[in-house]
Amino acid sequence: MISIVDYGVGNIQAIANIYKRLNLPVKIVRTAEQLAGAERLILPGVGAFDWAIGRLNKSGMRGVLDDVVLSKGRPVLGICVGMQMLAKRSDEGALDGLGWIDGEVKKFDRAAPTQRAYLPHMGWNDVEPRCQDCLFKDIGATGRFYFLHSYYFAPNDQKMILGVTDYGGAFASCVRAGNIYGVQFHPEKSHQWGIQLLKNFAVM
């Protein structure tokens, strides 16, 4: 069973609809009680860093979320800002991140010679997988994913990078530390490739 954490941010219903169409069990959780028994979690996200983490902190689910992910080791997938929140901090905000993955969120440096591209990074781009099975099973290097962001996750350990995307320079578009996964793109808005990735997360 997939539990989508509804803290008032991100496209919860679109993710739920994809799982329903795949005939995979899914529920939307809004309270600590509903969250406590979760087996596999999705942490969606759209919007600014402080706005999103602020809402999560106020949702009443924060303590249980830490317990489910860190103590019980349940798999979790952070999407977009949901991925960025896995870091300790962000250039975009003043609030602390969840700190579940050692790293920080940085702004693309438009002035740097390798990053002259327009910001935000908006549209369909490729992801080069750095793993054989995992999230990119049956997608490989052919997947196209929708990105919408000006900040990117910079993990301190390169081994945590599961996927790389080029936008005026390479950045980590997918990260993993143990049971904790994050994708910068929006799989729920990436047609067949995103649907496959969400399926992979549910069954692996």
Next chain:
Amino acid sequence: MGHPALEEFCGDVTMLRPRITPCLLVKNGGLVKTIRFGNPRYVGDPINAVKIFNEKEVDEIMVVDIDASVYGKEPDYELIRNLAAECRMPLCYGGGVKTVEQVEEIISLGVEKVAISSAAIGDPQLIAKAAEVVGSQSVVVVMDVRKVKPPDAYELFIHNGTKRTGLNPVDFAKTAEDLGAGELVINSIDCDGQMKGYDLPLARIVRDATNLPMTVLGGAGSLKDIAALIELFGTIGAAAGSLFVFKGSYRAVLINYPSRSEKDALVPRACQAVV
């Protein structure tokens, strides 16, 4: 030597792709298509259209409620919620958005981007306030532009093209960028529904003055028009209304969209032009 943006775009085949975006107009809860912002013609049901566009794997979709800003109506949150849940591609909503609270509400319904136009032109600080809450990437500024007599050549219009502003679109585009907009949509009122091609000189002056992702709307009548835009600008948004809802010279309503191979064919052509 070609245009620098295009060289960068073509230098690496994995570079960001152009976005080809159907733009749907909503009036009285139904989809319509206009000509030069007038003569709205009913073309179908919005949710049904989204379902068809899902199957066609469109790059993103833009839905604008053309009643909301003119009549000062509140956005139709129920419609927006249903659209966001149905869309398997990113959704940009516009129409009647006047406050930061509305922007926040719309984003929390699962919409990726909110388009603001009249209200942002009336109070540009709205752009900054919205970007602070939901992030620049989700704040789209739509500029409805009409050709006027020199020296300005172009002027911004509001309230669905009915009201002059006296503002130059290039100046306002720079203001929007400085205040934290994440995308500019340049909509040519003169070209709307004409299906005779985009206003490329208008796109050029805004592109050269700004560094934001940009989408051009108004006038696309064929994939050739989109190809011409991509050849000039590389990674850019190409939006269209009529092209994706009408078929044939009698403008029969038929939702259509290029296949993946047709879309990919638009990109190498652009890169060949640079060599």
